[in-house]
Amino acid sequence: xxxxxxxxxxxxxxxxxxxxxxxxxxxxxxxxxxxxxxxxxxxxxxxxxxxxxxxxxxxxxxxxxxxxxxxxxxxxxxxxxxxxxxxxxxxxxxxxxxxxxxxxxxxxxxxxxxxxxxxxxxxxxxxxxxxxxxxxxxxxxxxxxxxxxxxxxxxxxxxxxxxxxxxxxxxxxxxxxxxxxxxxxxxxxxxxxxxxxxxxxxxxxxxxxxxxxxxxxxxxxxxxxxxxxxxxxxxxxxxxxxxxxxxxxxxxxxxxxxxxxxxxxxxxxxxxxxxxxxxxxxxxxxxxxxxxxxxxxxxxxxxxxxxxxxxxxxx
Amino acid sequence: xxxxxxxxxxxxxxxxxxxxxxxxxxxxxxxxxxxxxxxxxxxxxxxxxxxxxxxxxxxxxxxxxxxxxxxxxxxxxxxxxxxxxxxxxxxxxxxxxxxxxxxxxxxxxxxxxxxxxxxxxxxxxxxxxxxxxxxxxxxxxxxxxxxxxxxxxxxxxxxxxxxxxxxxxxxxxxxxxxxxxxxxxxxxxxxxxxxxxxxxxxxxxxxxxxxxxxxxxxxxxxxxxxxxxxxxxxxxxxxxxxxxxxxxxxxxxxxxxxxxxxxxxxxxxxxxxxxxxxxxxxxxxxxxxxxxxxxxxxxxxxxxxxxxxxxxxxx
Amino acid sequence: xxxxxxxxxxxxxxxxxxxxxxxxxxxxxxxxxxxxxxxxxxxxxxxxxxxxxxxxxxxxxxxxxxxxxxxxxxxxxxxxxxxxxxxxxxxxxxxxxxxxxxxxxxxxxxxxxxxxxxxxxxxxxxxxxxxxxxxxxxxxxxxxxxxxxxxxxxxxxxxxxxxxxxxxxxxxxxxxxxxxxxxxxxxxxxxxxxxxxxxxxxxxxxxxxxxxxxxxxxxxxxxxxxxxxxxxxxxxxxxxxxxxxxxxxxxxxxxxxxxxxxxxxxxxxxxxxxxxxxxxxxxxxxxxxxxxxxxxxxxxxxxxxxxxxxxxxxx
Numbered sequence: 018x019x020x021x022x023x024x025x026x027x028x029x030x031x032x033x034x035x036x037x038x039x040x041x042x043x044x045x046x047x048x049x050x051x052x053x054x055x056x057x058x059x060x061x062x063x064x065x066x067x068x069x070x071x072x073x074x075x076x077x078x079x080x081x082x083x084x085x086x087x088x089x090x091x092x093x094x095x096x097x098x099x100x101x102x103x104x105x106x107x108x109x110x111x112x113x114x115x116x117x118x119x120x121x122x123x124x125x126x127x128x129x130x131x132x133x134x135x136x137x138x139x140x141x142x143x144x145x146x147x148x149x150x151x152x153x154x155x156x157x158x159x160x161x162x163x164x165x166x167x168x169x170x171x172x173x174x175x176x177x178x179x180x181x182x183x184x185x186x187x188x189x190x191x192x193x194x195x196x197x198x199x200x201x202x203x204x205x206x207x208x209x210x211x212x213x214x215x216x217x218x219x220x221x222x223x224x225x226x227x228x229x230x231x232x233x234x235x236x237x238x239x240x241x242x243x244x245x246x247x248x249x250x251x252x253x254x255x256x257x258x259x260x261x262x263x264x265x266x267x268x269x270x271x272x273x274x275x276x277x278x279x280x281x282x283x284x285x286x287x288x289x290x291x292x293x294x295x296x297x298x299x300x301x302x303x304x305x306x307x308x309x310x311x312x313x314x315x316x317x318x319x320x321x322x323x324x325x326x327x328x329x330x331x332x
Numbered sequence: 333x334x335x336x337x338x339x340x341x342x343x344x345x346x347x348x349x350x351x352x353x354x355x356x357x358x359x360x361x362x363x364x365x366x367x368x369x370x371x372x373x374x375x376x377x378x379x380x381x382x383x384x385x386x387x388x389x390x391x392x393x394x395x396x397x398x399x400x401x402x403x404x405x406x407x408x409x410x411x412x413x414x415x416x417x418x419x420x421x422x423x424x425x426x427x428x429x430x431x432x433x434x435x436x437x438x439x440x441x442x443x444x445x446x447x448x449x450x451x452x453x454x455x456x457x458x459x460x461x462x463x464x465x466x467x468x469x470x471x472x473x474x475x476x477x478x479x480x481x482x483x484x485x486x487x488x489x490x491x492x493x494x495x496x497x498x499x500x501x502x503x504x505x506x507x508x509x510x511x512x513x514x515x516x517x518x519x520x521x522x523x524x525x526x527x528x529x530x531x532x533x534x535x536x537x538x539x540x541x542x543x544x545x546x547x548x549x550x551x552x553x554x555x556x557x558x559x560x561x562x563x564x565x566x567x568x569x570x571x572x573x574x575x576x577x578x579x580x581x582x583x584x585x586x587x588x589x590x591x592x593x594x595x596x597x598x599x600x601x602x603x604x605x606x607x608x609x610x611x612x613x614x615x616x617x618x619x620x621x622x623x624x625x626x627x628x629x630x631x632x633x634x635x636x637x638x639x640x641x642x643x644x645x646x647x
Numbered sequence: 648x649x650x651x652x653x654x655x656x657x658x659x660x661x662x663x664x665x666x667x668x669x670x671x672x673x674x675x676x677x678x679x680x681x682x683x684x685x686x687x688x689x690x691x692x693x694x695x696x697x698x699x700x701x702x703x704x705x706x707x708x709x710x711x712x713x714x715x716x717x718x719x720x721x722x723x724x725x726x727x728x729x730x731x732x733x734x735x736x737x738x739x740x741x742x743x744x745x746x747x748x749x750x751x752x753x754x755x756x757x758x759x760x761x762x763x764x765x766x767x768x769x770x771x772x773x774x775x776x777x778x779x780x781x782x783x784x785x786x787x788x789x790x791x792x793x794x795x796x797x798x799x800x801x802x803x804x805x806x807x808x809x810x811x812x813x814x815x816x817x818x819x820x821x822x823x824x825x826x827x828x829x830x831x832x833x834x835x836x837x838x839x840x841x842x843x844x845x846x847x848x849x850x851x852x853x854x855x856x857x858x859x860x861x862x863x864x865x866x867x868x869x870x871x872x873x874x875x876x877x878x879x880x881x882x883x884x885x886x887x888x889x890x891x892x893x894x895x896x897x898x899x900x901x902x903x904x905x906x907x908x909x910x911x912x913x914x915x916x917x918x919x920x921x922x923x924x925x926x927x928x929x930x931x932x933x934x935x936x937x938x939x940x941x942x943x944x945x946x947x948x949x950x951x952x953x954x955x956x957x958x959x960x961x962x
Contacts, residue, residue: 076370095924101924119944
């Protein structure tokens with residue numbers, strides 16, 4: 018593996034999930050792979066789970082890790098070609114990425130969408146330029162439209178905890194006070210559409226995701242219908258794809274409560290975190306026996322470690 | 333040891349001090365203990381000495397270290413239960429601490445007091461929630477009311493440099509231009525009250541510390557009387573406990589000078605640092621032969637290493 | 648070697664360059680040297696290349712690394728002696744440096760000039776105080792007037808890529824929109840004046856560098872004359888030395904283009920980076936076959952590793 022930016026970079030999802038679960042049982046068995054290898058984690062946006070879990074995964078593999086917080090203010094990168102750099106940007110992504118590629122063996126990059134220009138966000142302009150110019154293997158730490166390490170951890174979690182061969186998995190929209198990216202739901206959807214699950218997406222009208230990611234899913238505006246007999250519920254807010262980045266008519270009753278869980282098949286509740294309590298998801302669910310959000314977060318380590326291991330093996 | 337938040341977590345102070353001094357002589361003898369173990373250092377407030385010395389201590393023990401600066405602005409944590417998180421906080425301490433506990437083996441946390449609500453500060457609300465929710469051993473890197481790694485380094489320093497079995501140790505208030513926490517003097521006092529020293533606290537009227545920490549000390553408003561025959565002088569500013577966080581009538585003449593050292597027993601002068609020169613402590617004392625502040629700071633490594641070693645042994 | 652702040656700390660440049668090139672071939676042969684040794688990288692100003700390359704160099708040598716971003720706002724250091732610290736500075740450089748010296752084996756420091764007070768900048772007030780008070784070997788990560796790790800990487804690059812015994816090397820001024828330090832050109836000049844090259848400096852009138860650094864170079868205001876038959880061109884902007892920190896009459900035609908390269912001896916083009924495209928240096932040159940800026944940046948690792956190795960050997 019030379020690139021991990023979406024499910025399309027994975028030839029056999031089941032094998033990768035099995036790898037992650039094997040690493041969970043025996044985390045330190047491959048430290049020779051990472052010896053004298055350096056992972057750079059470049060954050061253009063803040064991170065807690067992704068930073069810690071990916072760093073831990075790399076350490077488990079014997080790698081060195083450098084964390085770089087490249088604030089858009091502090092070290093502003095120029096992304097456009099053909100401009101005279103007489104403004105606020107101090108370095109072009111062409112040089113910055115190429116130089117990082119000289120010092121690192123693998124690079125992880127986080128770059129959120131601006132949520133203003135859909136074309137720019139959905140072509141993954143920033144992310145793809147890093148990939149193009151750095152010249153080394155790249156792992157997405159969440160890009161404008163996808164969060165594949167999260168999705169891999171999610172499918173690892175479902176595989177680990179499912180009690181039937183083909184569980185019903187529901188991605189349900191949740192309220193929020195500000196427009197969030199579609200990266201997590203896009204990514205979760207495109208992984209679930211390829212997984213051995215029955216996959217349903219529930220959201221209010223106006224919150225349709227881009228069809229490139231949801232092909233094959235059952236989509237409904239009726240949350241109750243979706244939740245019925247669900248084995249896993251994935252709760253997440255996102256802003257509209259059309260009109261892009263907007264928040265049409267927020268429906269507070271979309272917040273999941275214990276009462277609503279009754280119609281499920283004793284469902285396990287997931288969320289990628291951070292979660293706003295009693296806005297996105299009720300505190301009673303988060304503190305109750307249905308929540309597996311912390312367990313899900315812990316699996317971020319094994320997802321990242323499975324991916325880094327594959328890349329190290331290919332160096 | 334599963335927790336290091338105050339002197340009350342230590343069953344035998346002398347044994348812990350002896351451990352620290354043994355580690356000073358042979359720092360790398362226990363690197364097997366830390367192999368594949370990760371220490372997380374979480375700073376809600378800035379740090380220089382604590383960060384570097386604790387990181388060094390962990391490296392000496394063979395551990396990995398992740399440093400997390402969780403600025404209250406950048407990644408604002410919600411601390412209150414039962415609130416709808418529709419404001420500026422992005423994650424609840426329940427989830428944040430629990431997730432960190434999944435990635436780390438030991439966590440060190442720094443959280444200063446607000447100095448506005450004494451009840452909130454003195455119940456250690458933030459700190460105790462981290463301990464409650466993270467589920468792994470916790471080391472205080474300075475909480476609202478205590479700085480136990482500093483105090484342990486202080487008693488290590490006194491033990492190392494004392495020239496009599498029971499030295500006279502004086503904690504003396506010093507001037508400052510803004511209200512500082514009581515954490516360092518509280519903590520120093522509660523350790524000294526249990527140590528084999530004659531312990532006196534000198535401060536202007538109005539700067540009484542909370543009695544929970546000073547039980548057993550001689551307390552006076554007369555600095556000269558306190559300094560007489562002192563073997564060690566611990567200089568520190570703090571704000572009032574009552575009215576909480578205020579600065580009644582700052583007494584500039586409380587700043588220690590060479591002249592005032594004459595009435596001591598050739599006393600050694602300590603300060604936890606950072607120190608404001610010629611405000612808290614005169615430059616002539618800091619640059620003179622009585623000052624042991626840098627030596628004291630160097631002992632922060634061995635204090636931290638002794639504590640981390642005990643915790644690693646109990647994992 | 649106990650100090651690396653300028654070319655004057657190097658007794659044999661050729662031997663040091665040879666060391667760097669040997670390390671490039673065999674990076675991990677000296678990991679015993681760095682075992683249980685800690686390098687501290689202290690940044691009073693931002694850094695990308697210097698931070699990453701020096702960290703990588705230290706890891707190659709088996710060292711531990713602590714990175715400290717000491718923002719002048721966040722942890723303001725007092726540099727002046729004899730002042731009452733009742734303002735915004737929280738710690739004096741005397742204590743801060745001395746304490747760091749207790750926790751580290753080698754310290755690297757970056758401190759840019761203020762470009763306001765030439766006397767203060769050119770006496771290296773901040774930098775020299777760190778050296779004086781920390782008590783351990785110091786490596787400059789760029790000071791007010793020099794950037795020796797960059798210059799060493801530059802001479803390594805020239806040595807590696809030259810096709811004749813004594814190449815013609817030209818340092819040429821480039822336009823910019825704001826006043827930059829003279830550290831890089833000063834430093835490059837003083838290394839080149841001691842190297843086995845024909846060295847020419849070209850700049851517009853008013854941009855004369857301090858003669859202490861340029862003694863022995865050919866200096867001209869005619870860029871074309873300088874570029875003629877050049878084998879290496881080092882492009883860099885700097886502000887005036889007199890009147891200090893000013894930008895007299897910016898000449899846009901000083902920007903290097905492919906057309907201008909025709910009069911050179913198929914010259915290789917260097918720049919320390921970051922570079923502003925189509926302002927300092929044309930995009931066509933940067934993206935063309937003459938540019939060696941990324942290769943030059945990659946050599947920062949071996950320059951830093953050669954210096955750290957020498958210092959480790961002397962501990």
